[in-house]
Amino acid sequence: MACFFILLSACGSSATTVDMSDMSGMSGMTMASSVAHQHTSDAIAHFAVDSPHNLPKEISNITILVQNKWNRPIEKFDVMHEKLMHLIVVSKDLSYFEHVHPTYAGAGRFDVQTSFPAGGYYQLIADFTPTGSGESVQSHWVTIDGKAPKNVKLLPDKRLTKQVGDKEVTLAFDHLMAGMELDMVFSFTQGAAKTPVTNLQPYLGSVGHVVAISEDGNDFVHVHPTDSEATSGPTAAFKIVFPKKGIYKIWGQFQQNNEEFIVPYVIHVNL
Incomplete structure (x- = not known):
């Protein structure tokens, strides 16, 4: 199987594909640029994507090897929102948005399977x-072969109320x-009747989970509710800081009746 490793330039404008068929060479990988967020450790994450044909809708194995600046595996990680690692x-x-949780295999290595919907x-x-x-x-960029859909221009929502099934969610x-x-x-x-929802279930240990990413993909915000005890609705409150002005897409993740639902919004942040 072919295995591809993508190096992200500092400006995010170009990517280089390197054949990584020999997984033993992972320790020599070059660090990808970090998303602008809290990055206060010396950890370096090396990404590898192993796919039979590098095509959409086939199972791809993602491996993330976390090492220190001396290229030695980092062995221990803290649980954060019920998981050792969150992968967006x-x-x-x-x-397209997906939030998964790689399994820790030991010696700094995390593994997860996913599939990409299109090229x-x-x-x-x-x-x-x-x-x-x-x-x-x-963060890391990967390129999937095959036909890519036409880019969807990101435009701020005129109204921050969304319909999800029979639920109405207002931000x-x-x-x-x-x-x-x-x-x-x-x-x-x-x-x-627009009855207030009072039976939300905990999702990742709280009433919900929010991810926000800037239009250019360089800024990432990952937050959980301000009140860890409030887990059932009808509201979910968060504190958040957007690092710069511009357009952001937000995904709120919640759970009701044992089913997760995702609510997306697009906003414009001012200076």
Whole structure:
């Protein structure tokens, strides 16, 4: 099977594909650029994607090897939101989103299987915390062969109310200024009578989970609710800081009746 390793340039404008068929060579991988977020540890994440033909809809094995600056495996990681690692997979235009949790195999190695829906560019964003160090968020671009869909232009939503099945979910902010902490609140109603939802179930240990990514893919924000005890609705409140002005896509993840649902929004953040 062919295995491809993508190096992300600092500006994110180009990628190089390297044949990584020999997995024993992983220790020599070059570090990919980190997404702008909390990256306070010395950890370096090396990504490899192993796919039979590098085509859409086939199972791809993703391996992430976490090492220190001396190329030695980091052995221990802290649990963060019930998991040792969170992996976000998004298409370049942010129309596709997946949130998975790689399994820790030991010696700094995490493994997960996924499939990519179409050809094109995808960003892998790994969020983890080595024990005794700070949270680290690192990203990697991969290219999948095959026909890529037409890019979907990211436009801010005119109305921050979305319909998900029979639920209506409204997102509200106290302000939208970059570089400042702000309140972000989701409100949930259900059915024609718009009855407040009070039976949300914990998702990753709290009422919900939010990921936000800037239009250019360089900024990533990963937050959980401000009140860890409030787990059932009808609202879910978060504190968040957008690092710079511009367009962001937000995905809220919640659970009801043992089924996860995702609510996407596009917003514009001001200076």
